Amino acid sequence: MDIKSWFTRIKAVMWLTFKEQSNWTKLPFYIAYIFINPIFEVAIFSYVYIAVAYISGFLDPTNAFYMITGVGLFNFIGSGLYGIIWTIHSEREHFRTLKYTYLGFPNLHIYLTSRGLYHYLLGLITSTTMIFLGLILTGNISMLDKVELLPIITLLLIGVVWSSQLGVMVAGSSIYSSEYGPLISEAFGGILFLLGAVLYPIEALPPFIQPLAYIFPTIEWLDLMRYYLSSQFIVADIGLLWFNLIVKTIAYVGVVYIYFRIMEYFVRRRGMLEVTLHH
Amino acid sequence: MNRIARILRPAFARAYVRIFGGFREKSWLFWEVILPTIFMSSIIFAYENLDAPKIFIGFVVLGTIMMNFWYNVLWGMGSVLYWEKETGNLEVYILTGSPLPSLLLGMALGGMFNTSIRSLAMILIGIFVFNAEFTPAYLPYALIIFFLTLFALYSMGMAFASLHLIYGRKGIRLNEVMGEPISFLSGQYYPINIFPTFIQSIASLMPITIGLDGVRRALILGVGFESLWLHMTLLVVMVFILFPLGIYIMSKIVEKGRKDGRLILRWI
Numbered sequence: 001m002d003i004k005s006w007f008t009r010i011k012a013v014m015w016l017t018f019k020e021q022s023n024w025t026k027l028p029f030y031i032a033y034i035f036i037n038p039i040f041e042v043a044i045f046s047y048v049y050i051a052v053a054y055i056s057g058f059l060d061p062t063n064a065f066y067m068i069t070g071v072g073l074f075n076f077i078g079s080g081l082y083g084i085i086w087t088i089h090s091e092r093e094h095f096r097t098l099k100y101t102y103l104g105f106p107n108l109h110i111y112l113t114s115r116g117l118y119h120y121l122l123g124l125i126t127s128t129t130m131i132f133l134g135l136i137l138t139g140n141i142s143m144l145d146k147v148e149l150l151p152i153i154t155l156l157l158i159g160v161v162w163s164s165q166l167g168v169m170v171a172g173s174s175i176y177s178s179e180y181g182p183l184i185s186e187a188f189g190g191i192l193f194l195l196g197a198v199l200y201p202i203e204a205l206p207p208f209i210q211p212l213a214y215i216f217p218t219i220e221w222l223d224l225m226r227y228y229l230s231s232q233f234i235v236a237d238i239g240l241l242w243f244n245l246i247v248k249t250i251a252y253v254g255v256v257y258i259y260f261r262i263m264e265y266f267v268r269r270r271g272m273l274e275v276t277l278h279h
Numbered sequence: 280m281n282r283i284a285r286i287l288r289p290a291f292a293r294a295y296v297r298i299f300g301g302f303r304e305k306s307w308l309f310w311e312v313i314l315p316t317i318f319m320s321s322i323i324f325a326y327e328n329l330d331a332p333k334i335f336i337g338f339v340v341l342g343t344i345m346m347n348f349w350y351n352v353l354w355g356m357g358s359v360l361y362w363e364k365e366t367g368n369l370e371v372y373i374l375t376g377s378p379l380p381s382l383l384l385g386m387a388l389g390g391m392f393n394t395s396i397r398s399l400a401m402i403l404i405g406i407f408v409f410n411a412e413f414t415p416a417y418l419p420y421a422l423i424i425f426f427l428t429l430f431a432l433y434s435m436g437m438a439f440a441s442l443h444l445i446y447g448r449k450g451i452r453l454n455e456v457m458g459e460p461i462s463f464l465s466g467q468y469y470p471i472n473i474f475p476t477f478i479q480s481i482a483s484l485m486p487i488t489i490g491l492d493g494v495r496r497a498l499i500l501g502v503g504f505e506s507l508w509l510h511m512t513l514l515v516v517m518v519f520i521l522f523p524l525g526i527y528i529m530s531k532i533v534e535k536g537r538k539d540g541r542l543i544l545r546w547i
Binding site: 024025033036037040041043044045047048049050051052054055056058060063067179180183186187190191193194198199200201204205 | 455
């Protein structure tokens with residue numbers, strides 16, 4: 001396998017993503033554009049916390065930290081995930097270039113993952129901003145008293161692996177259906193947000209939904225990230241969390257590889273690669 | 280054909296297409312109710328985890344519903360002329376001789392109807408699944424405020440739609456950044472009286488903030504006309520400003536677009 005060629009291809013795809021995302025305006029406007037939604041999103045959740053504190057008169061810094069880090073870190077995962085999933089929809093419906101991509105790039109699975117990498121980079125910057133801003137707004141910046149960089153960077157890389165593969169899995173389903181593609185991506189993001197221990201521990205969910213939450217690695221990933229950001233965030237068994245996260249990540253990589261190959265096979269056989277909504 | 284009929288007939292024709300298009304694929308209807316509900320559920324569980332008072336559940340349900348209308352204004356009305364241009368329908372519309380505002384009126388009516396059906400389903404989910412509590416005593420006031428808000432919002436939508444004719448892809452990006460900021464300022468999930476005064480002042484310039492606050496007061500806090508007259512007055516004033524402004528902006532931009540030859544220019 002020619003590693004150098006692959007790096008060149010991946011770099012080219014990341015550049016393409018940047019141009020596609022930004023060429024509608026000048027760079028300063030684009031930078032403002034990428035920050036607006038994340039900043040207001042974290043402001044919304046900060047005020048969800050502030051509203052309750054304001055009315056009940058009771059402050060709970062642990063809950064504020066949980067919510068703000070959850071929303072900020074989910075933004076990182078979500079940026080890449082949506083970036084990958086929407087590639088299929090935008091290239092097929094809007095630009096009508098999916099067929100050329102399929103012919104021009106040696107591997108659609110790697111192409112989709114590469115399209116996500118640019119979004120993960122953006123997500124890293126915006127998520128960091130969100131966490132700082134949210135904790136300042138809620139008056140809990142002192143919760144960030146640990147910040148162990150090495151495990152955090154390792155976790156970010158693992159996060160890219162499992163979430164990008166989740167994205168490829170959903171994109172694989174999306175190739176199969178132009179009618180339901182956008183709905184599938186929205187639904188998937190929503191379900192991950194609901195079940196992923198983003199705003200609350202999964203014990204806050206109704207008991208019959210809780211087992212579903214363990215399907216995704218989000219719980220372990222977010223709890224580990226929180227653990228390495230603050231000494232005040234306690235976890236029961238750090239080793240078990242790492243073990244579960246790594247096992248789930250490996251499982252996702254394997255399952256998604258097979259799933260995507262199967263979907264790709266059926267899509268080609270049925271000639272559905274370019275079936276847009278107009279059909 | 281008299282002037283009113285010339286406006287209303289194409290409007291009803293466009294609304295007909297939109298309404299029947301919205302119900303063409305039944306499963307879409309299901310998903311369009313379920314998707315916002317999933318997100319709404321997350322916020323409700325977050326409030327329950329924070330031991331928030333029960334009225335917050337009603338706040339979230341009504342906030343989510345009102346924001347659905349805002350998203351419909353942005354994506355179902357604002358950006359539609361852009362997509363009509365991209366698919367080649369816009370020139371056909373303009374050549375028919377029907378006034379463009381009546382086309383937008385049709386989209387607004389169709390969009391309101393479709394979103395109302397979905398919103399009704401979400402209210403039922405809020406009541407029966409999450410035990411949201413509403414006070415029906417002041418429902419007529421809530422409905423007056425609700426429809427005034429829609430009128431003002433869709434008038435804004437008319438102005439947005441015309442901006443899309445000029446700005447093309449920039450308009451789509453503008454839509455993308457009009458979600459979270461408006462959700463934040465309108466108090467989608469919380470009452471806006473928790474904001475500092477200057478943010479409250481900015482937020483009060485938007486019809487959705489006034490409308491949402493009024494509907495919440497009527498249906499959740501159970502207050503009557505004595506506390507709602509100001510909301511109604513402000514919304515009436517907004518309608519009187521935004522509706523003619525929307526028509527004016529649209530006519531100016533179409534005129535400019537024709538002069539510059541940009542009306543059917545794609546991928547700008």
